[in-house]
Amino acid sequence: MTAPSDDRRRGMYGTMARIRACDERIRRGLSGGEFACTYWPATGQEAIAAALGAVLRTDDQLVTTYRGLHDQLAKGAPLGPVVAEVLTRASGVNAGKGGSMHISHPPSGVVLSTGIVGSGLPIAVGVALALQLQGTDRVAVASFGDGATGTGSFHEAVNLAALWRLPVVFLCQDNRYAEMTPAAHGQPVAHVADRAPSYGIPGEVVDGNDPDATCTALGAAVARARVGGGPTLLECTTFRLWGHYFGDAMRYIPAEELEAARRDEPVGRYRATLAADGVLDAEAAAAVDQAARDEVEAAFAAALADDPPDAGAAFTDVYLDAGEAVR
Amino acid sequence: MSAGATGVEGAGGVATEDLSMREALGAALAGALAADPTVLLLGEDLADPGGGISQVTKGLSTTFGTDRVRDTPISEAAIVGAAVGAAVSGLRPVAELMIMDFISIALDQLVNHAAKARYMSGGLLSVPLTLRTAVFGGIGSGATHSQTLEAWLAHIPGLKVVVPSTPADAKGLLTSCIFDDDPCVFVENVALYGTRGPVPTGDHRVPLGRAAVVRPGRDVTLVAYGRTVRDALAAAEQLAAEGIEVEVVDLRSLVPFDAETVLASAARTRRVVVAHHATRFAGFGAEVAAVIGEELFGTLEAPVRRVGAAFAPIGSAAVLEVAVMPSAASLVAAVRSVAGA
Numbered sequence: 001m002t003a004p005s006d007d008r009r010r011g012m013y014g015t016m017a018r019i020r021a022c023d024e025r026i027r028r029g030l031s032g033g034e035f036a037c038t039y040w041p042a043t044g045q046e047a048i049a050a051a052l053g054a055v056l057r058t059d060d061q062l063v064t065t066y067r068g069l070h071d072q073l074a075k076g077a078p079l080g081p082v083v084a085e086v087l088t089r090a091s092g093v094n095a096g097k098g099g100s101m102h103i104s105h106p107p108s109g110v111v112l113s114t115g116i117v118g119s120g121l122p123i124a125v126g127v128a129l130a131l132q133l134q135g136t137d138r139v140a141v142a143s144f145g146d147g148a149t150g151t152g153s154f155h156e157a158v159n160l161a162a163l164w165r166l167p168v169v170f171l172c173q174d175n176r177y178a179e180m181t182p183a184a185h186g187q188p189v190a191h192v193a194d195r196a197p198s199y200g201i202p203g204e205v206v207d208g209n210d211p212d213a214t215c216t217a218l219g220a221a222v223a224r225a226r227v228g229g230g231p232t233l234l235e236c237t238t239f240r241l242w243g244h245y246f247g248d249a250m251r252y253i254p255a256e257e258l259e260a261a262r263r264d265e266p267v268g269r270y271r272a273t274l275a276a277d278g279v280l281d282a283e284a285a286a287a288v289d290q291a292a293r294d295e296v297e298a299a300f301a302a303a304l305a306d307d308p309p310d311a312g313a314a315f316t317d318v319y320l321d322a323g324e325a326v327r
Numbered sequence: 328m329s330a331g332a333t334g335v336e337g338a339g340g341v342a343t344e345d346l347s348m349r350e351a352l353g354a355a356l357a358g359a360l361a362a363d364p365t366v367l368l369l370g371e372d373l374a375d376p377g378g379g380i381s382q383v384t385k386g387l388s389t390t391f392g393t394d395r396v397r398d399t400p401i402s403e404a405a406i407v408g409a410a411v412g413a414a415v416s417g418l419r420p421v422a423e424l425m426i427m428d429f430i431s432i433a434l435d436q437l438v439n440h441a442a443k444a445r446y447m448s449g450g451l452l453s454v455p456l457t458l459r460t461a462v463f464g465g466i467g468s469g470a471t472h473s474q475t476l477e478a479w480l481a482h483i484p485g486l487k488v489v490v491p492s493t494p495a496d497a498k499g500l501l502t503s504c505i506f507d508d509d510p511c512v513f514v515e516n517v518a519l520y521g522t523r524g525p526v527p528t529g530d531h532r533v534p535l536g537r538a539a540v541v542r543p544g545r546d547v548t549l550v551a552y553g554r555t556v557r558d559a560l561a562a563a564e565q566l567a568a569e570g571i572e573v574e575v576v577d578l579r580s581l582v583p584f585d586a587e588t589v590l591a592s593a594a595r596t597r598r599v600v601v602a603h604h605a606t607r608f609a610g611f612g613a614e615v616a617a618v619i620g621e622e623l624f625g626t627l628e629a630p631v632r633r634v635g636a637a638f639a640p641i642g643s644a645a646v647l648e649v650a651v652m653p654s655a656a657s658l659v660a661a662v663r664s665v666a667g668a
Contacts, residue, residue, distance in 0.1 A: 061416070063412070092449070093449070094447060094448050094449035094451065095449030095450070096449070097446055097447055097448075097449050098447040098448060098449065102447040102448075104444075104447065104448035104449075104451055104452055105451070106415075106451055106452065111412075111415055111416070111452075112415065112440075112444060112447075112448065112452065114439075114440065115439075116435055116439050116440075119404075119408065119435050119436065119439065119440060121408070122404055122405040122407070122408020122409050122411070122412065122436060123408050123409070123411050123412040123415075123436075123440060124412060125405060125408065125409045125412060126408060126409035126410060126411055126412020126413040126414070126415075126416070126420070127412040127413070127415070127416045128412070129367075129409055129412065129413050129418075130412065130413045130416030130417060130418050131416070133367070133394060133395075133418070134416075134417070140412075152404060152432075153404050153405065153408065153435070156400075156402035156404050156405035156408075157405050157408065157409075159400060159402065159405075160399065160400065160402060160405045160409065163400065316450070317445050317446045317448075317449060317450040318445070318446055318484050318485055319445070319485070319487075319509045320445070320453065320508045320509055324487075324509075324536070324583050325484065326484075326584070
């Protein structure tokens with residue numbers, strides 16, 4: 001797999017800027033009391049999502065997690081309805097019923113997002129099984145954190161996908177902490193990808209704060225899956241810069257570790273790389289950033305003006321036949 | 328034509344064949360696999376030559392191929408999780424968990440994802456998943472292989488819970504579950520696999536959410552489902568000899584719950600016993616009894632009595648199992664107690 005083109009690199013920067021702007025806007029609104037919602041910040045993990053968006057086709061399928069805003073936007077879920085869902089408005093992509101934790105947008109290939117750590121992997125395996133049986137060249141991606149590798153679901157899913165040679169990529173966003181516990185306290189191996197050989201599948205560790213490297217590695221894994229080469233366990237090392245949940249004081253992270261992670265944050269780093277490579281100069285990058293902030297601000301203005309769901313919506317979508325919901 | 332031959336005309340003019348419940352379930356699965364290419368079976372040991380621990384899926388992988396009738400590793404969470412993923416991707420998976428106790432390992436997928444995906448997505452997703460499982464209580468399997476756990480599932484909005492008592496219903500209800508667009512848990516019972524009866528041939532469907540009055544009677548309503556229906560009918564037969572006419576209502580599905588049929592019967596007899604092999608304490612019978620009490624308090628001649636397993640694990644020794652599980656005799660005693668009240 002060759003390195004991404006200049007156009008693709010500019011595209012990935014745009015994706016990262018948009019994610020960063022949206023994440024910052026949510027945190028600003030929560031900090032200032034402008035609105036209230038649950039939120040698990042994705043800042044620091046934008047480069048992985050940008051690569052995901054660059055590599056996958058719209059008809060490829062993604063299963064991600066509660067910390068999924070970056071993945072969902074990169075995969076093409078529409079910003080306005082996603083923001084409205086985070087704010088639990090009736091106009092939300094899931095009518096305010098899912099919230100920030102459970103975003104689903106099948107038209108863009110965001111199958112669903114799970115709030116239970118590890119549970120998305122078996123579901124992605126089932127999605128990949130359907131893609132295989134339907135005779136398509138489409139690929140499923142399971143996006144999850146390092147913490148998920150402690151679950152039985154991780155093992156069962158990777159084992160089954162390897163056994164059936166399914167078109168799925170296990171994309172571990174190794175952000176170094178499982179909730180409030182360092183990764184090293186939860187895994188006896190140095191890297192998540194070290195587990196791959198035990199399932200007989202390729203495993204690779206890549207710098208997840210480098211969109212180019214991630215794009216190349218993910219591109220190779222997806223290309224392999226597309227032609228029947230089976231699953232890959234791809235570990236993208238990164239850092240969760242705002243903790244597990246919004247408001248997390250991050251007392252469990254040593255100050256020097258957090259400082260180093262902040263210095264390595266992917267958006268500023270990629271901006272510098274692209275400027276040095278002559279792909280996107282500072283002025284052009286600033287314009288991209290501003291356009292992202294404007295788009296996000298417009299989405300928030302619209303969503304904040306929208307109504308919450310009607311209380312009656314509590315009883316629809318329980319079953320296909322609304323009459324089967326018991327009040 | 329002799330009874331038992333294929334193509335016999337039943338009383339209602341429907342062609343039937345005499346099948347065991349095991350064969351009726353296999354016929355439902357074969358019919359669904361033949362009718363719809365999106366139907367997929369997955370579970371432990373279900374492909375040939377094994378054909379499933381209870382032989383329900385025998386022959387299906389040979390006929391339909393191992394792509395569509397899949398053996399899996401012993402991975403209950405992945406079996407149900409993969410079924411959820413396949414279901415939201417346009418397939419109609421029928422997952423099998425060999426013994427109902429094993430559902431404990433798959434509950435996250437069932438309760439947090441299958442049951443809620445339609446709701447949490449605001450209706451963008453459907454989960455047309457059927458989960459077959461079987462209760463193994465009554466054959467000395469011990470405390471981790473004998474539990475009757477449907478009350479756990481009936482408690483979860485978004486799931487449907489279906490429990491057949493006859494071969495005909497087994498075929499008809501399972502077919503309805505497979506073609507239902509919501510997740511259905513279909514609870515079989517090892518004690519019933521060998522029971523025989525007339526089963527409509529061809530595409531036979533029994534709608535979910537409709538209880539059946541399987542024996543009419545004017546004195547006492549006995550509500551049961553699954554294996555317990557057999558004991559209820561035996562109890563009714565015995566009580567008829569004593570002059571007590573028992574109306575037996577087979578719920579067939581717990582969710583959707585056919586309160587209308589239950590309440591209509593209870594209003595007629597004004598005396599009700601609710602019975603199941605599951606633990607009585609906090610069992611589904613408590614819900615049935617509460618609904619009857621709420622709706623018919625002024626009509627009832629006696630408090631609604633519940634019969635179920637005692638609040639203790641199921642021991643391996645036969646004497647321990649018998650001590651905990653209900654029987655036709657305990658149903659007879661319960662009916663007498665409300666009949667005489």
